Amino acid sequence: MFYDKRKYIVTICGGRGSIVTDVLRGRVEHLIISPQTEDTIWDVAIADGQGDELFKAKNIEGRLQRENCMGIGRDSGEKLTISFSRLTRNEPIKVILKIRELE
Numbered sequence: 001m002f003y004d005k006r007k008y009i010v011t012i013c014g015g016r017g018s019i020v021t022d023v024l025r026g027r028v029e030h031l032i033i034s035p036q037t038e039d040t041i042w043d044v045a046i047a048d049g050q051g052d053e054l055f056k057a058k059n060i061e062g063r064l065q066r067e068n069c070m071g072i073g074r075d076s077g078e079k080l081t082i083s084f085s086r087l088t089r090n091e092p093i094k095v096i097l098k099i100r101e102l103e
Contacts, residue, residue, distance in 0.1 A: 005097070008096075012092065019081070020080070025073035027072070047080065
C-alpha cells in the first residue's frame with residue numbers, strides 16, 4: 001500500500017477560486033482545507049474529470065478535515081476540480097490530499 005500527499009494553494013478573488021489537480025488515483029484518506037484566517041466562511045465542491053460532484057461542503061468556518069471521503073480514478077488516474085465559493089475573505093486557501101494508492 002502506497003500513500004501520496006498532494007498540497008495545493010488556491011488563490012481567491014471576489015470570494016471565488018478553483019484549481020485543477022494533477023492526475024490522481026486511489027482513495028482520499030485525508031482531506032484538509034485551511035484558509036489563512038480561522039473565522040473565514042466558505043463553500044467547496046470537488047468534481048471528477050467528467051464534472052460529477054464527489055464532495056461538497058457548505059458554510060464551513062475555518063479548517064475542514066475529513067477522512068475516507070472519496071475514491072478517485074479507480075481504473076485510471078484523473079484530475080479533480082476543486083472549486084471554492086462564497087468566501088468571506090479573499091485569502092489563499094491550502095488544500096492537502098493524502099491519497100492511498102490502490103493496487
